Amino acid sequence: MIRIDDLHKSYGATAAVRGLSLAVGPGRICGLIGPDGAGKTTTMRIVCGLLAPDRGTATVLGRDCTREARAIKSRLGYMPQRFSLYPDLTVAENLRFFADLFAVGRQERARREAELMEFSKLGPFRERRAGRLSGGMKQKLALSCTLIHTPEVLVLDEPTTGVDPVSRREFWRILRDLANRGLALLVSTPYLDEADLCDDIVLMHGGRAIARGTPAEVAAGFPRRLLEVRGPGLSAAIALLRETPVAGTDARRYGDRLHVVYTDQDQAAAVRARLAGLAVEVSPVGPGIEDAFVALLEGAS
Amino acid sequence: MKRVAAIARKELVHIVRDRRSLAVAILMPLAMVLIYGSVIDMELRDxxxxxxxxxxxxxxxxxxxxxxxxxxxxxxxxxxxxxxxxxxxxxxxxxxxxxxxxxxxxxxxxxxxxxxxxxxxxxxxxxxxxxxxxxxxxxxxxLPAAGAPPPPFTARTRIWFNPELASAHFVVPGLVALVMMMICALLTSIAITREKEVGTLEQILTTPVAPAQVILGKALPYVGLGALDAALILAVGRLAFKVPMNGSWLALAAYTLLFIVIALAVGLLISARSSSLRVAMMAAIIVTMLPTMVLSGFVFPIASMPRALQAVCQLMPATHFLVVVRGILLKGQNWYPLQTAILAAMAIVILTLAARSFRLRLE
The missing domain is CATH 3.40.1710.10 (abc type-2 transporter like domain)
Structure with a gap:
């Protein structure tokens, strides 16, 4: 339902997107994953008809995003990164405003509003000003506003940035629910743990896709093996491995655990030996999306 | 049309809910009439x-x-x-x-x-x-001439249209121009730039709304506010300073509307060209308030300025609008072909410039 072919876009001398291609089918969530400046927002703005590409094409529902932008608009929902709604308008007024902009009829609007209140659980806050909602509720209201006209395609630019973990999980449940109803979703995120919640992911770096596929496929593309280190002695373990590294291995911290990348068993044994005296548990794990992405990023730059 | 109404309604909610700005928009003109009307008083009493x-x-x-x-x-x-x-x-x-x-x-x-x-x-x-x-x-x-004959004739000055030389009669029309410029140009540019800065404009542009509808919808409430302020100033001028109304209200309303269009166009041009809210506000104040106060004949008579400055004055919409308003109020003259042509031309030029710089996409 969304199709991007060899897309290029530059701002003056800086190239934001350099030859990106992807496709999102109905009922699928496609995640655009990458650091700031990878070209995610630019890609999404082109898909929504806000920017014209320099080269290549983007189509939504078979229509060109630039030339036929108007025809697409009523079938596409877009939630920009900095979506802030109107803080001085109430929840109901924000919804009403977007319903009017999309020329949603009165009856349809009432039906749709009840439905959206139901799934977002914003019903009790109908008359509350949007500015006085919590971060998670704001995001749900923003999503509701982009859904008021029952779009078939949804483009969400970092919808969970700055939202607490519980609300993030709930938000993704809602996205999955929408996909189950047949919507095509293009979602960008800087959080690598959200990649596992997508059906397909495109890892972006410097305006290019450096990896793509299902999360499992991308993780499996990671060429080396991993030891996971966790436990109370983690800090000591990190310090130790930093002072006297084991040749050919590489240690990275992910929150409460440490991943040590190695290639052969001798290296693994050396790491285990070095950490023997510390209060940590060392176990082999399959690579996650983070490991794959960090390795790919290092390869790319 | 429905979409324009939706945007206008939303903008109206912004205005009404923002109590402080609303108070400023209504009290400022009032305060200005009262202060300017009595302070810039060139009459001498006692x-x-x-x-x-x-x-x-x-x-x-x-x-x-x-x-x-x-x-x-x-x-x-x-x-x-x-x-x-x-x-x-x-x-x-x-x-x-x-x-x-x-x-x-x-x-x-x-x-x-x-x-x-x-x-x-x-x-x-x-x-x-x-x-x-x-x-x-x-x-x-x-003391009829004791000895010398009286002068054969004497010149007597008779002052027409404003026989009391009351400065309020002169200042109030200028205030209409000043407040229009401020409300329409300043507030419109703030309203549009804020939406650009906050990012809601991006959201609006992905809906099937034409940019012209966005602009029209956002501008309409400010036209209303500007007209309300103009009426307020004229009413206070009439009640407190006995500013006369010798011409037709219809003519006054028509010319005021034309001037509002110019002020809005200036506001649009500013918001289209400025990158941030602060820039827009500074630009609006510099572009609208100062010239309207200083270079329009509002306070300082144009005739006594250096020639180069006089030419600059002719470029100010307020200069021509003032001629019209003073004429309607004080002289009862309702039709000004020259000023109409100049103001209409200014409206068209500024609107065209504004429309051109208002990008439809977010480059």
Whole structure:
């Protein structure tokens, strides 16, 4: 339902997107994953008809995003990164405003509003000003506003940035629910743990896709093996491995655990030996999306 | 049309809910009329004048009585000698002194002297004119030529359209222009730039709304607010300062609307060109307020400016609008072909520029 072919876009001398291609089918969530400046927002703005590409094409529902932008608009929902709604308008007024902009009829609007209140659980806050909602509720209201006209395609630019973990999980449940109803979703995120919640992911770096596929496929593309280190002695373990590294291995911290990348068993044994005296548990794990992405990023730059 | 209405309704909610801005939008014009109307007052009332009567005759007393009878002049002190003049000026007891020469009753008219404290040059000239007129008339009438024949003719000035020379009548129309510019240009540019800065404009542009509809919808409430303010200023001007209305309300409304369109276009142009809210606000103040106050004939007469500056004044929409409003209110003249053409041309040029710089996409 969304199709991007060899897309290029530059701002003056800086190239934001350099030859990106992807496709999102109905009922699928496609995640655009990458650091700031990878070209995610630019890609999404082109898909929504806000920017014209320099080269290549983007189509939504078979229509060109630039030339036929108007025809697409009523079938596409877009939630920009900095979506802030109107803080001085109430929840109901924000919804009403977007319903009017999309020329949603009165009856349809009432039906749709009840439905959206139901799934977002914003019903009790109908008359509350949007500015006085919590971060998670704001995001749900923003999503509701982009859904008021029952779009078939949804483009969400970092919808969970700055939202607490519980609300993030709930938000993704809602996205999955929408996909189950047949919507095509293009979602960008800087959080690598959200990649596992997508059906397909495109890892972006410097305006290019450096990896793509299902999360499992991308993780499996990671060429080396991993030891996971966790436990109370983690800090000591990190310090130790930093002072006297084991040749050919590489240690990275992910929150409460440490991943040590190695290639052969001798290296693994050396790491285990070095950490023997510390209060940590060392176990082999399959690579996650983070490991794959960090390795790919290092390869790319 | 429904979409324009939706945007206008939303904008109206913004205006109404933002109590402080609303208060400013309504109280500021009121305060301005009251302050400007009374402060920039070039009339003189209760002018304090000292009298040094060296003649001490019935005729000289008659002259002084005649002077104070005008109602504008108050005899503040009676001086005994010339020595008291300077001391009185220094202490500010009076602004001027009338000296009646010793031979006045006997027919010496040339010896009448008027001494003016010119520390404030602007009022000094006015004081001088007033006193000259009053005293000379009194002297001429009450003392028919003893010896010398009266002058064969005298020039008398008659002031038309604003016979009281009331400055409020002059200032109120200017305030209409100033407040229009501020409300329409400043607030519109703020409203649009804020939405651009916050990112909601991006969201609106992905809906099936044409940019023209966005602009129209956002501008409409400010047209209303501007018109409300104009009405407010005119009403206060009429009630508090007795500003007359000699022309047609319809003509006034039509020209005001034309001026509002120009002000809105200026606001749009500013918001299209400025990158942030702060830039937009500064630009709006510099572009609208200062020229409208200084370079439109609102306070400073254009005729007394250097020629280069006079040319600049002609580029200000307010200059031409002021001619029209003053004409309608004071002279009852309702149709101005030249000013209509100039204002219409300005509206078209600025609107075109604004529309061109208002990008449809977010490059």
């Amino acid at each position: 002018l304090q004048v000292g009298v040094l009567d060296l003649d001490r005759s019935d005729a000289s007393r008659e002259l002084v009585r005649e002077m104070t009878a005008s109602g504008f002049i108050v005899e503040a002190a009676r001086l005994a000698s010339r020595a008291e003049v300077e001391a009185g000026f220094r202490r500010g007891r009076f602004r001027a002194v009338l000296v009646v020469p010793a031979g006045y009753a006997a027919g010496d008219r040339t010896g009448i002297q008027i001494l003016v404290d010119a520390a404030d040059a602007a009022t000094a000239a006015t004081v001088d004119n007033y006193l000259q007129a009053v005293v000379l008339r009194a002297a001429r009438e009450r």
